[in-house]
Structure formats: C-alpha cells, structure tokens
Amino acid sequence: xxxxxxxxxxxxxxIGQSMxxxxxxxxxxxxxxxxxxxxxxxxxxxxxxxxxGITDKGEVPNGYNVSRSTTEDFPLRxxxxxxxxxxxxxxxxxxxxxxxxxxxxSGTRLTVV
Amino acid sequence: xxxxxxxxxxxxxxEEPVHLPxxxxxxxxxxxIHWYRQLPSQGPEYVIHGLTSNVNNRMASLAxxxxxxxxxxxxxxxxxxxxxxxYCILTSGAGGTSxxxxxFGQGTILTVHP
Numbered sequence: 001x002x003x004x005x006x007x008x009x010x011x012x013x014x015i016g017q018s019m020x021x022x023x024x025x026x027x028x029x030x031x032x033x034x035x036x037x038x039x040x041x042x043x044x045x046x047x048x049x050x051x052x053g054i055t056d057k058g059e060v061p062n063g064y065n066v067s068r069s070t071t072e073d074f075p076l077r078x079x080x081x082x083x084x085x086x087x088x089x090x091x092x093x094x095x096x097x098x099x100x101x102x103x104x105x106s107g108t109r110l111t112v113v
Numbered sequence: 114x115x116x117x118x119x120x121x122x123x124x125x126x127x128e129e130p131v132h133l134p135x136x137x138x139x140x141x142x143x144x145x146i147h148w149y150r151q152l153p154s155q156g157p158e159y160v161i162h163g164l165t166s167n168v169n170n171r172m173a174s175l176a177x178x179x180x181x182x183x184x185x186x187x188x189x190x191x192x193x194x195x196x197x198x199x200y201c202i203l204t205s206g207a208g209g210t211s212x213x214x215x216x217f218g219q220g221t222i223l224t225v226h227p
Contacts, residue, residue, distance in 0.1 A: 101159030
C-alpha cells in the first residue's frame with residue numbers, strides 16, 4: 001500500500017525557472033492538500049482540493065498553482081521560482097471531515113538559487 | 114480558528130511514560146482534537162484524535178478534559194524512535210471553509226534520553 005507518493009524528493013531550481021511537484025495517492029481520498037514547511041517552523045497550507053475539479057487557496061497560495069483532474073493526483077506548479085520558495089513541500093490526503101486523519105507524503109525538498 | 118498552546122520542548126527517559134499537554138481554551142463543540150508527530154526529515158504522521166471521550170490506539174492514548182479546554186497525549190513507554198515534534202491541532206467539524214483542515218502550530222519537541 002503506497003499511501004501518498006511525492007516526486008521528486010529533492011530539486012534545485014534557478015530563480016525564474018518553473019517546475020511541477022507531483023503528488024499521487026492510492027487510498028481513494030477525496031481531500032488533498034499541499035503544505036510547505038520552512039526551517040524550524042510548522043507547516044503552512046498552500047492549496048487544497050475537496051475532489052476532482054475543485055481546488056481552493058490556503059494560507060500561502062501566492063506563487064503557486066494547482067489542478068485536480070483525477071481523484072489520485074494533485075500536482076503543485078511553481079511558476080517563476082523565487083528564493084522565498086525554498087522550503088520542504090508536503091502533500092497530504094484524507095477522507096472528508098474532521099473525524100479522519102491525514103496521510104502525508106515524505107516531502108520534496110526544494111532549493112531556489 | 115481555535116488555537117492550541119503547547120510547551121516548546123519536553124524531555125523523557127527511555128521506557129518511561131510521557132505526558133504531552135495541550136491547552137485549547139477556545140475550543141468549540143464541534144472541534145476535534147488531533148495529534149500528529151514529525152520525526153526528523155520526515156512528513157507528519159497521524160497519531161490519534163478524539164472529540165469528547167478518551168481514546169486509545171496502538172501508538173498512544175489521548176486524555177481529554179471534561180470541559181475539553183485541554184488534552185494530554187500519553188506515550189506509555191517512550192522509545193528513542195518517539196523523539197519528534199508533536200503537534201496538537203483542532204479541526205473544525207462544523208462545515209464551512211475550515212471544515213476538516215489542519216492548521217499547524219510550533220508543536221512540542223520531545224527529546225528521549227537513553
């Protein structure tokens with residue numbers, strides 16, 4: 001049982017480049033989330049999705065875009081990378097509602113130079 | 114969103130019980146109490162959650178105060194693998210834009226000594 005799979009695990013980008021962080025889950029979870037975690041800090045919600053075709057902004061959405069064409073996949077797009085986007089990115093999924101736990105991926109460590 | 118307050122850090126010895134406290138004095142009647150932990154260089158891991166009653170699972174126990182303004186995560190016998198940051202989080206079960214969302218604070222850094 002794979003759970004939540006994120007690729008790549010590490011990436012170095014130059015300022016102004018773009019990339020897509022991939023996230024796939026095999027638990028048939030409706031809800032999916034993208035968080036970022038800066039060094040020594042807690043996680044901050046970037047975007048979330050409650051189902052295919054439905055996405056919404058979280059706490060820190062600027063500089064990112066998402067799409068959700070299938071239940072399984074929730075890619076995060078970085079356009080025009082900036083040093084402030086250097087962070088560890090975590091994808092998570094869950095069933096709807098507050099009575100279920102989230103399953104997190106192992107993260108993508110991104111450095112923008 | 115209702116907030117939680119946790120100590121910045123705690124220490125324990127291996128094979129001893131650990132009680133990690135969390136205050137949430139502004140909790141609403143539909144908020145669930147969730148606990149996650151994050152081991153070094155890993156993603157957060159679900160530990161346990163509850164609404165009103167105490168909860169037990171294979172990882173830990175959750176004791177919820179009768180007025181629900183505080184809760185305690187109990188690790189019955191700490192091991193070195195339990196060294197992590199522990200997050201206490203309230204999630205809204207009331208619908209609306211906060212429904213089911215996790216908002217992470219700073220958490221408690223647990224150090225386990227051999």
